Structure formats: C-alpha cells, structure tokens
Amino acid sequence: MALLEVEDLRVSFATEDGELEAVRGLSFSLDAGQTLAIVGESGSGKSVATQTMVGLTAGARISGTARFDGADLLTMRAGALRRLRGKEIGFVFQDPLTSLHPQYRVGWQLAEVLQAHGSVSSSAARARAIELLTHVGISQPDRRVDDYPHQLSGGMRQRVMIAMAMALDPRLLIADEPTTALDVTVQAQVLELMKRLQAEHGSALIIITHDLGVVADMADIVLVMYAGRAVEVADRRTLYYRSHHPYTLGLLASVPLAAGHGAGERLVPIAGAPPSLLSLPAGCSFHPRCPFVMDVCTTTRPELEPVPGGTGVAHTSACHLPAQALGPGAEATALRREAVHAGRSAGGPAEAVAGPVTDAADAALGQPA
Numbered sequence: 001m002a003l004l005e006v007e008d009l010r011v012s013f014a015t016e017d018g019e020l021e022a023v024r025g026l027s028f029s030l031d032a033g034q035t036l037a038i039v040g041e042s043g044s045g046k047s048v049a050t051q052t053m054v055g056l057t058a059g060a061r062i063s064g065t066a067r068f069d070g071a072d073l074l075t076m077r078a079g080a081l082r083r084l085r086g087k088e089i090g091f092v093f094q095d096p097l098t099s100l101h102p103q104y105r106v107g108w109q110l111a112e113v114l115q116a117h118g119s120v121s122s123s124a125a126r127a128r129a130i131e132l133l134t135h136v137g138i139s140q141p142d143r144r145v146d147d148y149p150h151q152l153s154g155g156m157r158q159r160v161m162i163a164m165a166m167a168l169d170p171r172l173l174i175a176d177e178p179t180t181a182l183d184v185t186v187q188a189q190v191l192e193l194m195k196r197l198q199a200e201h202g203s204a205l206i207i208i209t210h211d212l213g214v215v216a217d218m219a220d221i222v223l224v225m226y227a228g229r230a231v232e233v234a235d236r237r238t239l240y241y242r243s244h245h246p247y248t249l250g251l252l253a254s255v256p257l258a259a260g261h262g263a264g265e266r267l268v269p270i271a272g273a274p275p276s277l278l279s280l281p282a283g284c285s286f287h288p289r290c291p292f293v294m295d296v297c298t299t300t301r302p303e304l305e306p307v308p309g310g311t312g313v314a315h316t317s318a319c320h321l322p323a324q325a326l327g328p329g330a331e332a333t334a335l336r337r338e339a340v341h342a343g344r345s346a347g348g349p350a351e352a353v354a355g356p357v358t359d360a361a362d363a364a365l366g367q368p369a
C-alpha cells in the first residue's frame with residue numbers, strides 16, 4: 001500500500017465571482033522514501049491541493065479521497081487530523097515569517113511543537129530544540145535558540161521551519177515552495193538539507209515548486225500541474241528527456257540546466273499567462289498558449305492517459321498530440337509538426353487562436369513553446 005494515495009481530489013471555493021475550481025480531479029500516489037515534485041506556474045492549484053490534504057483549506061468544497069496509511073485525511077475528524085499534522089505529516093511553507101510567531105523565541109516555538117505531541121519536560125525540549133537546530137546546520141545553536149525570528153536571516157528561518165517540520169520525525173514532509181524566497185546558494189543548501197533529512201528518516205517528501213530546475217536532481221516522480229489538473233506525470237528522467245505535454249516542454253525550455261538545453265542557450269518563457277480558474281478555456285485549458293494547438297484542442301479536453309514505452313513510474317499525459325512525440329528531439333518535432341498540419345484546418349478554430357501553419361510558423365513549431 002502506498003503511504004499516500006490521492007484520488008480524484010477536487011477543491012473549490014465560493015467567491016464573489018462564482019465557483020472557483022482550484023483543483024479539478026487530482027490523483028497520485030507516493031511510497032515511503034519517495035520524493036514527488038508538484039510543478040506548475042503560480043495559481044495552478046498546488047498549494048490548495050496539498051493544504052486541503054492536511055485540513056488547511058477552511059470553507060472549501062472538497063471531494064475525492066487522500067488516504068494516508070489507509071486512512072482518508074479528507075473525512076478524518078478535525079482532532080485526529082490535527083494530531084497527525086506535525087507528528088506524522090510535516091509542512092514547510094514558502095514564507096517562514098508568516099508561520100513563525102514573531103514574538104516568541106525560536107527555541108520556545110520548537111519546544112512547543114515537541115511538547116504539544118508528547119510529554120517532554122521543558123528542559124528536555126530545549127535540549128532537543130538545540131539538537132534540531134544543530135541538525136539543520138544552524139551555527140551556534142545554543143545561542144540561536146534564544147533568538148527571535150527577525151534576528152535570523154531568511155535562510156536560517158527556513159532552516160528553523162524545516163527543523164520544526166522534522167521535529168517529530170514525520171513520515172511525510174510537504175514543502176511548499178520552501179526555497180522561493182531565498183537566494184540561489186541558500187536555496188541549494190536548504191534543498192540539500194531536506195534531501196539529507198529525508199534519506200536519514202526514510203520519509204516521503206512532496207516538494208512544490210514553480211521552478212522545474214529546483215527539482216532537477218531531487219524528485220523521483222514529477223507531476224506537472226496546469227489550471228487545477230495534472231497534465232503530465234513521469235519519473236524525473238522520462239520527464240526531462242521524453243516529456244509529451246507541450247506545457248512540460250515549455251517549462252523545460254525555460255529552465256537553464258534542463259536536459260537538451262545547454263548552458264548559455266537562450267531561455268524561452270512560456271508565452272501568455274495561466275487562465276482564470278473561474279472560467280477555463282474550452283477543450284484543453286492550455287490551448288490559447290500552445291504552439292501546437294489543433295482544432296480538436298479547442299473543443300475536447302484531453303484526458304490524462306498512459307504514454308506507452310515508459311519504464312518505472314507510469315508516464316501519463318493529457319494532450320491530443322501523438323503519443324510517440326516525446327522530448328525535444330528532431331523526430332518528435334517532425335511528428336508534432338505533421339500532427340498540427342493535419343489538425344489545423346483552414347479558417348478553423350485553431351487557426352483563429354494561433355494563425356495558419358505557414359512556413360514561418362513551421363519553424364516555430366520546431367521550437368517547442
């Protein structure tokens with residue numbers, strides 16, 4: 001049995017402008033010791049999906065299941081979920097300042113976590129807090145333990161957050177953009193730390209990021225999210241070398257060190273912006289931004305389906321392009337171009353979005369996103 005098994009998770013909010021469907025049928029599973037990266041631009045539903053699993057989206061309409069060790073987190077009583085949170089499931093947020101209390105010393109806050117979940121004397125909790133600070137690489141921990149959050153640098157605060165999340169040896173750690181607020185060197189250190197702790201404790205890790213580069217050598221499974229749905233799921237290698245979905249290809253093209261994109265090569269951001277979750281485009285949600293849009297994409301939403309030929313983690317993708325068109329190589333590019341030529345009729349809906357396939361457009365089609 002997987003440690004975490006999420007099936008058809010749906011989360012929506014009632015807003016002034018109508019029902020906002022933030023997560024639209026998300027499924028994945030994660031074993032102990034595995035790392036799952038959830039990747040997508042801002043607003044794709046990454047935070048809502050994971051926060052919902054641990055009961056942090058009050059007021060949301062929720063359906064589906066999220067079984068942790070067999071027990072459904074979504075229907076669990078609030079008290080039971082609270083006990084699980086922190087102890088079995090740790091959470092690290094993007095901005096430690098919003099999750100650390102400004103008026104309490106960090107050591108006190110760490111001790112609080114320890115004492116809330118077990119009978120630990122305050123001196124033992126303090127000793128353990130110092131030990132944890134040492135463990136996450138904070139120098140002079142016996143002094144830092146008495147600091148207030150504002151006395152620490154951003155990187156140190158993030159380390160404290162990780163220490164807190166790891167304090168009770170959780171079996172699952174969810175890190176939501178844990179390094180976004182940090183500079184690049186500190187980012188690398190914090191990721192390295194999480195990886196080390198994960199290896200030591202054998203815990204499962206979900207790391208959420210908008211930057212594929214961050215997870216380049218960390219994730220076992222990568223789930224690419226767009227507009228509330230998974231659009232591609234694959235193991236890391238497959239995703240980098242043999243991705244199917246144009247959105248994934250677009251994300252990869254905007255990452256400096258990804259496979260197939262040499263250092264110094266020009267980075268290509270994905271054109272346009274993510275759609276409003278209040279009213280998604282018909283058909284494939286990505287179609288207004290997709291260089292490969294075909295007529296069918298404007299009317300029929302592609303389901304997440306297996307891509308044949310993969311090994312290890314099942315490779316799935318939600319896109320109408322031929323399943324054999326994988327990765328940025330010339331052969332795949334030719335297959336895509338052929339499909340687009342056949343699938344974009346003169347004066348049809350895809351042309352209305354992306355224009356006719358001319359010789360010039362042909363060249364653009366050779367450059368995924």
Ligand SMILES: Nc1ncnc2c1ncn2[C@@H]1O[C@H](COP(=O)(O)OP(=O)(O)O)[C@@H](O)[C@H]1O
Pocket residue numbers: 013015020022040041042043044045046047048049277
């Ligand atoms: N409490 C809420 N009420 C209404 N809308 C929300 C709420 N929380 C998040 N959203 C909306 O849900 C969508 C997904 O948000 P989020 O999961 O934070 O995206 P991501 O983490 O991928 O950047 C966004 O459009 C956001 O505005």
Ligand code: SF4
Pocket residue numbers: 245246247284285286287288290291292293294297302318319320321
């Ligand atoms: S080719 Fe069509 S289905 Fe595939 S991502 Fe582009 S618009 Fe969506």
Ligand SMILES: [Mg+2]
Pocket residue numbers: 043046047048176177
């Ligand atoms: Mg987020």
